[in-house]
Amino acid sequence: MPTETVPTVRPLRADAVRNREKILAAAATVFANRGLDATLDEIALEAGVGVGTVYRRFPDKEVLVAALFESGIDELATLALSAYESENSWDGLVWFMQEALSRQCTNKGLRDVVISTTYADQLKDSAKSRIGPALHKLIERAQRDGYLRTDVVESDFPIMEMMISSLGCVTNQLAPDLWRRYLTIMLDGLIVSRDAPTPLEQFPNDELVAAALRASSRHVKRSDALRTALQDDCMSD
Amino acid sequence: MPTETVPTVRPLRADAVRNREKILAAAATVFANRGLDATLDEIALEAGVGVGTVYRRFPDKEVLVAALFESGIDELATLALSAYESENSWDGLVWFMQEALSRQCTNKGLRDVVISTTYADQLKDSAKSRIGPALHKLIERAQRDGYLRTDVVESDFPIMEMMISSLGCVTNQLAPDLWRRYLTIMLDGLIVSRDAPTPLEQFPNDELVAAALRASSRHVKRSDALRTALQDDCMSD
DNA sequence: AATAAACGGAATTACTTTCTCCACTTACTT
């Protein structure tokens, strides 16, 4: 009998398996909060292991990202299909937008993957490419039924989701439902006819929203004390 | 007679004045395209002078930014005031949104300044703080007249502008008017009652939009060739 | 107890961005 042709893939050691799980769990958390920009160092810290361990298990970030978000993207595709089951086509569309956005707004990593083109290729043939057609059917049906305005096209939807989730990810921490207001408004603008506007979700405290936006501002880097000191010597005018 | 108490501020040399103008012009262009993240080196290059020259004239970026955008912010405030002159309160609001956004979408720097909190303080007491009250009046009037839904608040507007301009700045180059579609949709969602939807602006070529989004993606940094090469050696699963 | 696998995390590499410095050039004196 010939010896195993499979190149003797030794199973991982028990502790290595445990660590691999810890890393995946940590990556899920960290990517959800910080987005795909997160460092592998951050993930290692969160997982309670050294960076080396992360790199031994996942040769680079992209592999890790792909491993993690396959299922997230897949879920979005499933949502679109389920929405088509709904008997009322408008309700189905609304439901899809709400569900899809609630996932993208609470998971910055997911949002990044959906938008990004770098990771796109790796996931393209799996789930990501299933969302399009499903969404297309959903839209067409809602238009045929006279609910959805006929001058919107399929591509408008990812764009609107992108706009709304750009806010959602930012206010996620302090005002987690803020984005729903703007989805409601957009949907009220997308329906062909309605009498009264759909009531909006409660606007959270103004201060809270301001704080949320401030917190996410990228321009809060170096200490301002020094800057302010230099303020006046400007130059001739 | 006492000698001049003014500490003998020598006028700039002629070439220095010329360069100062060149720098301001270049900064306007570069900030508009790249946003406030632009390097002073980029500005120097665009101006055709050395970085040293830029730093001699403007001790740091913030001073330059403040010098440049004072008027931009001021213009937005003026727009809000003019909009209030309009006899129809809804039309005034629509007009303001369109005008304000068309400026913020073609000028990423302006958008950044409006959103940012770092630069906010420097401009706060000048123009930026005048926008709020003017907008408030505009909104209140449109609500009183029964046009604008009464469950939106003043703070919703900057947020909606932020969402829309986030798209606008990105597609600015290849699909400069794309944002107008979403403004139209939002406005159709903001009005209390309407029969038919307001017709949308033409959707540009799908490829074009995809290209525009791709071009702006931050994840297109290092050469992918190398990455792809490593793709398969992944690890045990 | 032997040993191969796995570990941690400091150190290296490879940027990117801000800002300084100084040898050289140029505009304004007189």
Next chain:
DNA sequence: AAGTAAGTGGAGAAAGTAATTCCGTTTATT
């Protein structure tokens, strides 16, 4: 026309930040 102070360019110092490797130590497995 010569002197000189003002101005210039742009290399490079300084200060990050992020990705990835390396190796002395620890640990699971036999």
